Amino acid sequence: MSVKVVWPQGSMALLTQLEADSISLNSRGELYDLYRNCSLAVLNSGNLTDNSKELLENYQNFEINVVRNERGLKIELINPPESSIVDGEIVSMLQKHLFSVLRDIVLTNVAHKELLKLSSDKLSKSQGITNWIFLILRNAGALLADTQPNIAVCWGGHSISTEEYNYAYKVGKELGLRKIDICTGCGPGIMEAPMRGSIMGHIQQSAEYCRRIGLTEPSIIAAEPPNSMVSELVILPDIEKRLEAFVRLGHVLIVFPGGPGTAEELLFILGIKLLRENRHNPVPLILTGNDKSRPYFEALDSFLKSSLGDEISRYYQIIINDPKAVAIEVSKGLETVHEHRNLVHESYCFNWSLTIPEELQKPFEVNHENMSALDLHKDQEPWKLAAALRRAFSGIVTGNVKEYGIKMVAEKGPFTLHGDKEIIDNMDKLMRDFIAQGRILLSERKYKPCYRFEHDK
Known part of the structure; x- marks a missing residue:
């Protein structure tokens, strides 16, 4: 049996007895299985899979234990994946992600209980959900109040060709050259490529920091471990809150080639943009890929027009095989969002005014x-x-x-x-x-x- 110990830092170095018991191996608390599976996914960061059943079966002997002691808190990893260990130590970025799991699993449940109290008399159910998402993002440090709109959300699939990966990388590089930050679903494929490209673009501009935010949820992270480029990991409670977090946190949305999950994401934002209440709330939406991706976007465009009407196409633009043009349009979109937020005195870091039914x-x-x-x-x-x-x-x-x-x-x-x-x-x-x-x-x-x-x- 292999046991590795990591020591959480900051506020997560201390837990109440009830919090510790809820994720403890010894007590098999109510959150243990969720905490264990998300931690296992994090330790598999960079490993290609999209099958949660396969991942869990491959590591049936993995366990995680939370121990409260005189120094605060330590986490024992029992039989962790070998790929997570270098020279006897857990890779530093994976340790950071482990603390993100601890933070989001524990604090999410605390925040939910508090908001349930408020929702009963001060907030509508919809407002309560949005406030819950805000609290999760704020606790994760994802909301930067003093920063102008600068986040491009990149959606797309994990099952893509090398050419499509390289194209998304080039788009990410063009964004990085303009010092634009990236947010994705944090998995492999398209979710990794623009992050990798953005790092190179930021380096060429001698930029001090490149934000690479990954938003996921428990059942997705178990199937798609975070890619190795993610620098900020946030785990939302479910797919709907994850999707809302994307559109509340991000400023411009880019859709690359993908599969059913990408269609789900695109329909989510189009459902929002179709609402009359949001007609003056800019959420720029760009669909893009290389020349070989053209059939994909033709199929998607045809599906949307046939199902929702020809006018749906005015809510997005399609750019084929032109990474620079994508980055220029993203920059224009960020300027539009910046002007609108100033005009209506809306937060730069969280789109409160967007109506989501x-x-x-x-x-x-x-x-x-x-x-x-x-x-x-x-x-x-x-x-x-x-x-x-x-x-x-x-x-x-x-x-x-x-x-x-x-x-x-x-x-x-x-x-x-x-x-x-x-x-x-x-x-x-x-x-x-x-x-x-x-x-x-x-x-x-x-x-x-x-x-x-x-x-x-």
Whole structure:
């Protein structure tokens, strides 16, 4: 048995007895399994996988123990992955990420309990969720009050070609040359490439620091360990809060090629932009890739127009094979956001004024019944259809890579999605395009769908 010890620093070096017990191996507290699995994912940073079941099975003998002693707190890692150790010590960045896990798992639950009290009389449920996200980001040090808008959120897939990775790297480098910070979902592939490029751009400009923020959530981090470029790791409680954190924290959104998860992210922001209340709230949105990515964006653009109407294209722009043009548009977008925040006296570091309805905030419990009950019909407001489609793709992601989703599909068969013929046919075509382009899973050569489509009778 191999045991390594790390010592948390700062405020996380001290925990109450109740907090320590909740994540303790000895007491098997209510948060232990969550804490253990997220810590294991962090220790696998840089290792390529997108299958949480596979990751957990490979390290069944890994445990983590929290010990309170006279010096405060120490963490014992029992049988950690060998890749996390150099010359007998846990890699420094991984130690930092371990403290992030400790912080977010413990403080998230404390913050939630406090906000539940406020929500009952002072805040609406929606406001309570947004305030909760703010507290998590603030506790993580992700919110810098004295800094002008400067964060480009980069969305995209893990299953990409070398050419697409290199293109995203070049975009990141152009952003770095303009000293623009990067925020991604922190996994491999597209989530790594712009961070790596941004570092090089910042170095060439002799910039002192390049922020590389990774936002994840427990079931995603278990399937996609953080890439080795992440410098600031934040774990949100669930996928909906993670998505909201992206659009509240970031200032410009860039979408690179991806799969169902990227479609989910894109539909989330389009659902927000379609709301009448947000028509004057700028959230610049750029879709970009290299020449070989053109079929991907053509398929995505066609799906969005067919499902949500041709006018949806005015909410985003597509730039093919021009990293410099992307960076220039991002810079323009940051200027627009800066001017708007000054005009309405909005915070530079957190977009409070953006309206996000509960349909996009409320966690969607993925199961066969809920997937079948999704309202995939055109006779509703476009933003509501976008929200329903977002949940559909979220369910597909769950069935593909999340441990409980994989188990659910194995036991009960594929999820069934049904609705208007046009909507269902659009989804079917898009997923077929994703499969043909190899954009679904890293761990399987031949993809077996976790879903089936049916037209309403």
